[in-house]
Amino acid sequence: MISALASSGCRRFRRIRRDRRGSVLVEFALGAPVLILVVIGVFEVSLLMLGHILLEGGIRMASRFGVTGQEIAGLSREAYVESMIRDQSAGLLDIRVTSISTRVYADFAAIENGSFEDGAGAGNDVVLYSVDAEWRTITPLLAGLMGTDGLVPLHAEVAVRNEPFGLDALPGSS
Template sequence: MTFSVTAGLRLMAKRVQAASPRSGDALRLIGAARADARGATALEFALIAPLLLLLLLGTIELGMVSAADILLKNAAYNGARSGRTGYVPKGATQDKVIRDAVKQRVGILMDPGKVAVVAQAYSGFDTLGKPEPFTDANGNGTRDNGENFIDVNKNGTYDLDQGAAGYGGANQVVLYSVSYPWRFFTPMVSKLMTADGVLTLSATAVVQNEPY
């Protein structure tokens, strides 16, 4: 009985194959198509993966630049707060105290050694960014050579900004300018935002010194 069933199954299989001679070819074609689809997907991913990676790195770096800009502004305010008190520890200088206060706030994302700090002192808020007073002898609204002027910052020359370099004295108004050269590591972002790969971040803070 077992022999007869086996023989019958074999015979049935032969008849099915004879009736559908292309079924095997169809299965092979389906398998090949699936393999081709997997290959095409892998090829497409290989083509777009570098672009996606650059886009991801660019997004991360732009976020870092934004964070660095916030840190730099905070550093400028921190330096200004230190400078306005006039306090200088024994054995230190006011310049070092202020620069250290600035650098304390930028060390996370920036190289403290590349941070630039510039300070200009004024007699009051109303003189910020204003030129030194002069006698307009010919009435043309501008200072010409030979016209007298008041050398407010005492540097021996006429200046369009009367601020004096330094941290000022008691009750003076001081403008702090802090800057940092951020060098991009993502080529795509670098070409879009700068010509030489360096973006100068800057921050300012204005305070009036205490009557120390």
């Protein structure tokens, strides 16, 4: 009796082992999570790159305004730069600006190792606009892999030469 049960169990096991129905479902169940993680990762990195491009665009737009020497009444240069970054993102991404700085250099070569002064500079000065920001990951799934607690640091800089503004910049004036 026991041998008949064992023989019946072996036949049943061989029949189940040869049955291929449902194998695609099992393979999909094993492969789908990996594929989904890769797609989410590509999406997340793409958004990170977009955030960096928007940050660079915002600082570039702000520096283009800064080279003219104009100021907006009631708005600091830092507030203007931050507003330009927010305008550039068009509400698509939440970028938290952590610091904005403007440094004045004698020329472009001095940016590497020269001395600087804080500020917006005068006519014909070289100004380095720098902004640091944080971007929060969209999916908490990859937050542990990117940045700290899902916050990824972003940094953008642009160096420009101010236009010759002010009375001291006019030709023939001393």
